[in-house]
Amino acid sequence: MPSNFCGITGDIAKVLSFKSLIISRSKKELEEALEKSAAELVSLMRRGIVRQEFGLAPNTSLTIELKGGSIPLVASSQLVQNITSSKLNEADSRNLGEILKRFGDKALSGSDVGDMLDAYFVGVKRTAPMVQADTNRLGTYRAISLFNVAKKMVKSHTVILPGNGIKKKVPKRDFVTPAYRQHRKRHYELMQESVAKALRIF
Numbered sequence: 542m543p544s545n546f547c548g549i550t551g552d553i554a555k556v557l558s559f560k561s562l563i564i565s566r567s568k569k570e571l572e573e574a575l576e577k578s579a580a581e582l583v584s585l586m587r588r589g590i591v592r593q594e595f596g597l598a599p600n601t602s603l604t605i606e607l608k609g610g611s612i613p614l615v616a617s618s619q620l621v622q623n624i625t626s627s628k629l630n631e632a633d634s635r636n637l638g639e640i641l642k643r644f645g646d647k648a649l650s651g652s653d654v655g656d657m658l659d660a661y662f663v664g665v666k667r668t669a670p671m672v673q674a675d676t677n678r679l680g681t682y683r684a685i686s687l688f689n690v691a692k693k694m695v696k697s698h699t700v701i702l703p704g705n706g707i708k709k710k711v712p713k714r715d716f717v718t719p720a721y722r723q724h725r726k727r728h729y730e731l732m733q734e735s736v737a738k739a740l741r742i743f
Contacts, residue, residue: 563739563740566739567735567736567739567740569739570735570736570738570739571659571732571735571736571739572659573735574731574732574734574735575659575660575661575731575732576628576661577731578661578724578727578728578731578732579626579628579661579663580626581724581727581731582626582663582720582721582724582728583624583625583626583663585720585723585724586624586663586664586716586717586720587621587624589716589719589720589723590620590621590716591621595715595716595719595720596719597714597715597716598712598713598714619670619687620665620687620690620691623665623666623669623670623687624663624664624665624691625663625664625665625666626661626662626663627661627662627666628659628660628661629659629660629661629662633660634659634660637660664691664717665687665688665690665691665692666688667688668688669686669687669688669691670687671686671687693711694713694714694715694716695713695714695715695716695717695718696713696715697710697711697712697713698710698711699711
């Protein structure tokens with residue numbers, strides 16, 4: 542056995558321990574940065590709707606008359622208040638990872654990439670409450686799902702006005718895509734800062 546065998550094995554152990562420490566600290570910092578990024582995206586999405594920063598199609602004169610407001614999506618604050626963020630559970634994280642791999646995401650194509658991703662959902666959840674539609678001027682009230690409202694808003698669709706059966710085309714008011722695009726650079730900055738922070742102690 543070579544005389545320097547113990548020294549070599551000791552150095553390897555130190556390297557492996559150092560690697561484990563870097564991974565552990567980086568994972569912690571990345572998780573915190575991801576949570577912060579999701580929270581900032583929620584704020585951006587809410588603010589963009591309320592302040593009309595996304596160039597959403599204005600309400601028509603008929604809608605203004607029926608709803609009593611000219612700002613799209615926010616005749617009441619219910620939709621905006623229910624834009625939230627939540628971390629994906631293990632099953633959903635694995636499914637997301639598989640979907641991204643299937644669509645050729647280069648960052649996930651390596652053999653050493655795990656099956657599960659840390660990710661957050663930002664938007665209106667399926668579990669968002671049912672609310673009473675503000676249709677008082679039409680003389681009717683009906684329960685609607687905020688999730689379905691948000692889902693329809695990102696693309697144009699047709700509604701039938703209660704009482705008279707008139708069909709009305711509602712223009713696309715996508716409040717999701719512009720928020721994600723505006724936040725993209727900030728998200729990358731947060732991720733980069735978290736890795737740099739994790740390495741500062743070394």
